[in-house]
Amino acid sequence: MKTTPRHLKIQNDKIVNMKYANVARVTAALFASIGLNAHAAExxxxxxxxxxxxxxxxxxxxxxxxxxxxxxxxxxxxxxxxxxxxxxxxxxxxxxxxxxxxxxxxxxxxxxxxxxxxxxxxxxxxxxxxxxxxxxxxxxxxxxxxxxxxxxxxxxxxxxxxxxxxxxxxxxxxxxxxxxx
CATH class of the missing domain: 3.40.1000 (Protein Transport Mog1p; Chain A)
Structure with a gap:
């Protein structure tokens, strides 16, 4: 049986690299916590x-x-x-x-x-x-x-x-x- 590396998960029949899956969510949360949106910070x-x-x-x-x-x-x-x-x-x-x-x-x-x-x-x-x-x-x-x-x-x-x-x-x-x- 073939195993999938730990950082890869199958979601909705697609392989997702979990190392990067939450980057957008974390970035948005960070900007929200300091009162800025991503565009304003740039x-x-x-x-x-x-x-x-x-x-x-x-x-x-x-x-x-x-x-x-x-x-x-x-x-x-x-x-x-x-x-x-x-x-x-x-x-x-x-x-x-x-x-x-x-x-x-x-x-x-x-x-x-x-x-x-x-x-x-x-x-x-x-x-x-x-x-x-x-x-x-x-x-x-x-x-x-x-x-x-x-x-x-x-x-x-x-x-x-x-x-x-x-x-x-x-x-x-x-x-x-x-x-x-």
């Missing part, structure tokens, strides 16, 4: 944009890049950022994860109020809510809300640029990032 700001895309946006060589998967935690929020530096411009991507969607919605509402320096125009098709913003002649970007996450694309320029052209280049990058959030 996404950092640098996961949302590639350096080639940043190069296409700022249209100059990337001199310095802060590629990291570090998270900072403070005031119940989890932060990560990714920054690309050129000679005359830079791009910062900031991802903030709030404890719940209502806290993120409140932050989005408070953060998209027009001031003497910043103006916002709301747009559809990027997350649940999104706004294109301008700050003088040197700062432009998008702010996006999706669930309990707040995403900021912040571009800075040392010389005035055509914000319409920038907006056309930036929107597809933000749309892709919003899908990944």
């Amino acid at each position: 996404v950092a700001a640098c996961d949302l944009i590639h350096s080639d895309a940043a190069f296409m946006l700022i249209r100059e060589p990337i001199k310095q890049h802060t590629p990291n998967r570090k998270f900072e935690i403070g005031d119940g929020m989890k932060f990560s950022n990714c920054i690309f530096f050129g000679d005359r411009s830079n791009l910062k991507v900031l991802l903030i994860e709030y404890p719940d969607a209502s806290a993120a919605t409140k932050a989005f509402s408070e953060g998209t109020t027009n001031t003497d320096f910043l103006t916002f125009s709301f747009e559809r098709g990027l997350g649940e809510k999104a706004a294109w913003w301008k700050g003088g002649a040197e700062a432009y970007g998008y702010t996006v809300l999706k669930g309990n996450r707040f995403l900021l694309f912040d571009s800075r320029w040392k010389d005035a640029i055509d914000s319409v052209g920038l907006k056309g280049r930036l929107r597809p990058l933000v749309a892709e990032a919003a899908r990944k959030m």
Whole structure:
């Protein structure tokens, strides 16, 4: 009589390797015990944009890049950022994860109020809510809300640029990032 090794079991007429059968259940339980889902634990700001895309946006060589998967935690929020530096411009991507969607919605509402320096125009098709913003002649970007996450694309320029052209280049990058959030 042929015997089956101990770590192999027959379940529903299939051989199952019991060493790996519970990995998904254990991982899900671990994330649930610390208040995160598997997707939330994996996404950092640098996961949302590639350096080639940043190069296409700022249209100059990337001199310095802060590629990291570090998270900072403070005031119940989890932060990560990714920054690309050129000679005359830079791009910062900031991802903030709030404890719940209502806290993120409140932050989005408070953060998209027009001031003497910043103006916002709301747009559809990027997350649940999104706004294109301008700050003088040197700062432009998008702010996006999706669930309990707040995403900021912040571009800075040392010389005035055509914000319409920038907006056309930036929107597809933000749309892709919003899908990944």
